[in-house]
């Protein structure tokens with residue numbers, strides 16, 4: 155069967171305003187060709203991020219009503235704690251307001267200036283929280299992830315050989331914690347294999363380094379292991395997830411992804427000494443340890459979200475919808491990063507728009523064209539986000555790639571919404587040589603992508619034929 159069967163019916167709807175191309179042209183100009191500066195109500199299909207943008211189930215909304223708002227020791231905490239203990243096996247469970255709070259608190263307990271933290275690839279906020287403490291965040295991306303167009307398996311893996319050689323060169327006691335991000339967000343939401351999880355765990359253990367998972371998309375990683383590794387095909391998904399968690403000493407989770415909630419996070423560990431330090435810091439900035447900066451109803455919705463996310467029908471639908479988008483784009487000749495992840499499909503804009511030199515920001519140019527064409531909001535992952543002017547020459551230092559990320563919010567869009575996106579691409583492919591490049595008019599020195607103002611470079615003449 156070719157149809158993506160969403161395994162749910164729709165009970166509450168959220169209408170969006172249908173805009174005209176004319177309106178969108180004005181709105182994009184007012185937003186200085188930066189899609190972060192648009193109002194969400196001026197977007198029809200919002201594929202900016204899968205973080206906190208999912209739809210909750212009827213059971214989660216029911217949990218919102220029955221959440222316990224007591225300050226200390228609320229029932230909703232104990233429910234969440236039981237669900238998380240069963241899922242992960244970790245003894246100590248702390249709610250936090252989102253993933254980066256877990257990062258700040260855990261690193262605040264363990265990491266000191268001059269130290270280094272290894273990972274397959276640090277997510278932006280993870281890196282920032284390590285560097286804020288004066289430590290180095292070191293990435294060990296696997297060699298199979300280098301070629302974007304190759305559909306290699308397990309592109310999320312950590313390069314164990316390089317990590318091993320690197321660890322031998324580090325002064326004793328200078329690596330306070332070892333991380334592994336599942337799935338590997340920075341390389342396109344690619345999964346980490348169980349073999350790699352085991353090897354990384356063994357290596358950190360041999361060096362006496364506490365091992366924590368950055369497990370925002372643990373359910374999607376478990377799904378890939380179940381789908382792609384013959385050893386795990388017949389194993390129920392909760393057991394696959396548990397096997398991953400069992401290899402580590404704890405985890406940080408942004409619940410805005412596979413927690414299926416709009417806000418929330420978790421910090422879990424086995425070590426009582428670490429747990430004590432975490433508890434003290436948590437009280438200082440997040441709140442009492444049984445609510446961690448969240449309302450009781452948020453804890454209740456998260457407990458229910460974690461009960462739902464490993465449903466094989468849900469994860470099968472998630473794979474089917476990502477694959478549907480990726481394969482239809484490929485059929486149009488759009489260069490798509492291979493293999494596609496579950497949470498997003500990435501388009502190689504530099505390859506799709508070869509008439510634009512990378513200095514003219516092909517990723518941002520394509521993202522703006524998609525908005526004009528179909529009211530679709532995506533995000534550039536390229537030179538606007540990661541490039542910067544060379545301090546000596548003032549010339550732009552380019553990013554390695556110029557990609558456009560199409561994120562898929564959980565349980566929000568149906569196959570017809572995705573068809574709309576595919577149609578917009580079909581139109582753009584026809585007129586791709588007329589998509590204008592962009593130049594930066596104004597930008598902040600750090601994290602410029604969020605606030606930069608841009609303007610189109612002169613539109614090239616249409617190519618005949």
Ligand SMILES: *Cc1c(COP(=O)(O)O)cnc(C)c1O
Pocket residue numbers: 205252253254255277279280335339368370371408409410411418419
């Ligand atoms: C989203 C995310 C984070 C940060 O979580 P927030 O909830 O946005 O603070 C950390 N790591 C990974 C892998 C993520 O995807």
